[in-house]
Amino acid sequence: xxxxxxxxxxxxxxxxxxxxxxxxxxxxxxxxxxxxxxxxxxxxxxxxxxxxxxxxxxxxxxxxxxxxxxxxxxxxxxxxxxxxxxxxxxxxxxxxxxxxxxxxxxxxxxxxxxxxxxxxxxxxxxxxxxxxxxxxxxxxxxxxxxxxxxxxxxxxxxxxxxxxxxxxxxxxxxxxxxxxxxxxxxxxxxxxxxxxxxxxxxxxxxxxxxxxxxxxxxxxxxxxxxxxxxxxxxxxxxxxxxxxxxxxxxxxxxxxxxxxxxxxxxxxxxxxxxxxxxxxx
Numbered sequence: 001x002x003x004x005x006x007x008x009x010x011x012x013x014x015x016x017x018x019x020x021x022x023x024x025x026x027x028x029x030x031x032x033x034x035x036x037x038x039x040x041x042x043x044x045x046x047x048x049x050x051x052x053x054x055x056x057x058x059x060x061x062x063x064x065x066x067x068x069x070x071x072x073x074x075x076x077x078x079x080x081x082x083x084x085x086x087x088x089x090x091x092x093x094x095x096x097x098x099x100x101x102x103x104x105x106x107x108x109x110x111x112x113x114x115x116x117x118x119x120x121x122x123x124x125x126x127x128x129x130x131x132x133x134x135x136x137x138x139x140x141x142x143x144x145x146x147x148x149x150x151x152x153x154x155x156x157x158x159x160x161x162x163x164x165x166x167x168x169x170x171x172x173x174x175x176x177x178x179x180x181x182x183x184x185x186x187x188x189x190x191x192x193x194x195x196x197x198x199x200x201x202x203x204x205x206x207x208x209x210x211x212x213x214x215x216x217x218x219x220x221x222x223x224x225x226x227x228x229x230x231x232x233x234x235x236x237x238x239x240x241x242x243x244x245x246x247x248x249x250x251x252x253x254x255x256x257x258x259x260x261x262x263x264x265x266x267x268x269x270x271x272x273x274x275x276x277x278x279x280x281x
Contacts (some may be wrong), residue, residue: 003146006041009239010033010046011231011237012235013214016058019051019075021052030090031085043086043091045207046093083111084113084115093207094107094108094123097122105123105135106123107121119152123157125157139163149170150175151168153175155179159192165199167200168262174205182214189206190219193219194221201247203222205219205220210231216231220242
């Protein structure tokens with residue numbers, strides 16, 4: 001595989017209500033994963049992991065405001081140091097971010113092995129009406145040299161096919177989707193992860209937090225919608241090596257060798273009127 005991307009996904013829980021202890025624990029877990037997988041290139045953590053979000057039935061409405069951080073700031077400096085120390089592309093899930101204007105976003109971060117903050121994505125589709133963070137207004141990708149382009153999505157974004165379609169249109173070949181799902185619609189999310197992979201012919205890494213923070217059952221799905229890895233509900237280290245050349249193959253020759261979904265979408269959709277979007281594809 002000339003465009004391989006070795007990944008690890010931490011299906012873990014935070015130290016509830018203690019962001020500092022959670023950051024320390026994440027650092028130890030990243031170092032351990034680096035030892036277990038010497039060829040590791042990229043590591044992913046769950047949604048709101050470093051904000052140490054408490055369990056759903058123990059949440060308090062003012063918690064996001066209490067723990068929101070400025071970006072850049074001390075947290076991003078610590079994460080940049082960890083990325084440099086380990087030589088990893090580090091995607092530490094998302095955090096509650098406070099803007100200079102006082103808004104609080106649910107924001108995913110990505111750091112290069114040199115410690116550069118290469119991507120910051122504010123969740124476009126918060127889980128309304130339950131999640132009160134302010135919605136972002138743009139989608140984000142970043143490039144891993146000699147591997148491919150990575151898109152960022154967060155949890156409930158996966159319920160809106162437009163989000164993954166936009167990332168695919170921006171060149172994403174794998175979408176990292178940190179998640180924090182504790183509710184009975186986890187089964188629907190697993191279906192959507194596969195569906196989003198199928199219709200866009202790309203990899204989807206849907207990482208949920210493990211028990212007791214969430215329901216786990218994380219997935220790695222390939223560009224044909226086949227499940228490569230599926231975790232249980234407990235804490236777990238999920239590892240895989242993604243062959244990003246498979247995206248080219250599937251898009252060129254088709255899912256199961258017959259359905260060239262993405263090629264047809266690129267060719268046909270821009271020419272059609274889309275009244276539902278008040279414009280064109």
